[in-house]
Amino acid sequence: MYQAEGLTKVFPGEIRAVDGLDLKIGAGERVAFIGPSGAGKTTLFRLLNCTLKPTAGRLWVGGREVAHLHGAALRAARRRIGTIYQQHNLVPRLPVIHNVLAGRLGTWSTTRALLSLARPVEVEEAHRALQQVGIPEKLYARTDELSGGQQQRVAIARALLQDPDIILADEPVSSVDPTLAAGIVHLLTDISRATGKTLVVNLHSVDLALATFPRIIGLRDGRVLFDLAPAAVRDETLAALYRGAPATGPAEGALDAPLDPATSCRPLPRV
């Protein structure tokens, strides 16, 4: 599904967020990225979902090189990739239903999109998606009145409605409690297993990643540090990944030999 060769993204100020990354992800694979804050995970995801233009290197999605995608072809490629953002990135003033239905914007005409703002269409589907994430009663609530965890679930419902071939989830459980986090990650993996969708996630919770995903990629300083099956990930591997990371991050949880699920799922500080 994905292939990257020497993929690099440099932001103004010589910040090398992603630095010569090589990667191959097959269709239907379930992959978890782990790594300290600032490792370039979010930037990598913005490259993978065809938002950012790589500074150097090449990236293919579904066999097509991203740099050559423009206009309608680019939109079609984006439609097949569903992204769940860390900061939810919902439209705060819209009712939940429109944020969920926004997942359909790639397939709707502008007229249909506008009409739906006046009188929502495909309400059944939106309701079902919210049911899957456990907040069906919030269908008509205003999105900014929801808690952080509920908003995160709205973002997941939007991705469900989009029905993409690839689901990219950037910290999909950063603002929900550990039990719910496991539930949501399992929901995503179940969907991937049942429908053959490729699932790529960033997870702060190392133990959740190890327990749920057959492939773990450690990212540090914009490079792949390791690419292993969970059984092959040792404490030393994790120690090297999180070495020198700020103490407030997940690093200490990763360094403590027996991982405690209650502490390794800490919410991220709000930016």
Place this chain on the structure above:
Amino acid sequence: MPPLTRPPVAVPFPGSRPSRFARVFALLFGLTAAASWWAARVDLPTLFSREAFRNALVFVADGFPPALSPTFLFFLIRPALETVQISLLGTAVALVIGFPLGILATASLAHAGPLHELDLSGRPVRRLLRFMPYGLSRALLSLFRSVPELVWALVFVRATGLGPFPGVLAIGVAYGGILGKVYSEIFEAVDPRPLEALQATGASRWGVFWYGMVPQAFPHLVSYTLYRWECAIRASAILGFVGAGGIGQQIEISMRMFNFGEVVTLIGLLVLMVAGTDALSLRLRRRVL
């Protein structure tokens, strides 16, 4: 524990020193203000002199007692209504001109920023095609608002004759230019992250606009448009001076006949009307926020 390797990639800590741009700008601003003080012949001693005070007082005192005869007050109903009509219709015309032009003049929607980073990379012709309507609408908006509404009114009075209609057109065009510019600035100031997320679903630019930009910008759009309506009431009074109807025309007539009592009544009426729109728009604003 081995020593720290490279720190995690992060934006460098911002310095507390103002940027060179800020310092140069502050210097230029200070110099310009000083030069303007001199060029505009600001003369505070004269302003605060006893003589100036007396002259101003005499001018104002001429207006008292204000004209409050029932016939005059009754006669005022029509021009007052006319002023409200001019301002309302003028603002409506301004909205029709300003909203579409404002959309075109929004850089983040047309060609700049992360929404276009991948789409327009390596396609200079496409970028130029996107830039043209943007540049054109900005130029048009700039023309509309840099010509004062009074001049627009003179033009339209010539074209369509005396009466409220040229006033409506003058306010519509001049305020259309202002609304369009402010709308585009409001659109650019919305949080870009939800826009990026919408685009990532494969949404078109229209989809991103209606689902991401408009809902975020809505309260500001309403608030500013209502404020402009309030301004339009005041402006329509001025436009009356050049024959565009409403209260302004009455002020001009009364002034020409040195009937300052009537002028004070008319200005009082204008104050009441502006206060009225203010109260009304406050209620509307509360509802949309």
